[in-house]
Amino acid sequence: MRAVGIGAALVATLVGVVVGFYALAATVLARVEVEGQPAGRDGVEIFVCTNGVHTDFVLPAVSRVMDWTTELRRGDFPGADPWTTHFSFGWGDRAFYLETRRWEDLRPGTVLSALFGGGPTVMHVYALYTPAGSPDCGALILREGQYRALVDYVRGSFRRDGGGAVRPLPGSGYGPTDLFYEAVGRYSPIDTCNEWTGKGLRAAGVTVGAWTPLEGGVMRWVR
Structure with missing residues (x-):
């Protein structure tokens, strides 16, 4: 029994070391600047928003660069107001998203599966x-070329059918104004939902950290 206790303590210590190293690396690398283009005064306004854990891009529904209504069917959002101006985009692990509709639904198994x-x-x-004006969001002005690069990045994150259309998951939304779509890529501790946002900012030439697996590492650059 004593040996079991010692083994459990060693495992707990090892896990603590790994978690501590991860947190340290995330903090340090999120502050290592990947310099982008100088901020512009004219262009397309976008937002990066957080719920305290996860970050999303919030992009204009229609602009000169991209009309998202040509890819996202209005019928997918039956409760959306007719004056909808933006769409938010957040990438992440399918099981975690679909099985954790509220924080009280969070289960250890779901977290481990996502990680x-x-x-x-x-x-x-x-x-x-x-x-x-939301305190949960930071606003950025992107030049047209920058915004086009961000749009290409977000569009490229959707899994598509043979005709190039996005692939919705009917009935998967939390309510009548949102929906989930199949995406490309695999979630991991390296490629997290927040690092997906960070990669998008880097693709658009926005100054951001070298690695941003945690939401704070993203938001410190956009607020």
């Missing part, structure tokens, strides 16, 4: 009104 399972991913899309 180590490398399972399929989804894109979560909300139809909404502009979040301008």
Whole structure:
């Protein structure tokens, strides 16, 4: 029994060391600047928003660069207001997203599966009104070329059918204004939902940290 106790203590110590190293690396590398283009005064306004754990892009529904209504069917968002101005896009682990609709639904098994399972991913899309002024969001002005690069990045994260259309998961939304779509890529402790956001910012030429697996590592650059 004593040997079992010692073994459990060693495992707990090892886990603590790994978690501590991960947190340290996430903190340090999120502060290592990957310099982008100088901020512009004219262009497309986008938002990066957080719920305290996860970050999303919030992009205009229609702009000169991209009309998202040509890819996202209005019928997918039956409760959306007619004055919807933006869509939010968040990428992540499919099981975690679909099985954790409220924080009280969170289960250890779901967390472990998301971290180590490398399972399929989804894109979560909300139809909404502009979040301008929200304390949960940071606003950025992107030049047209920057925004086009970000749009290409987000579009490339959707899994598509043979005709190039996005692949919705009917009935998967939390309510009538959101829906999940099949996505490409695998979730891992390295490629997290927040690192997906960080990669998008880097693709658009926005100054951001070298690795941003945690939401704070993203939001410190956009607020």
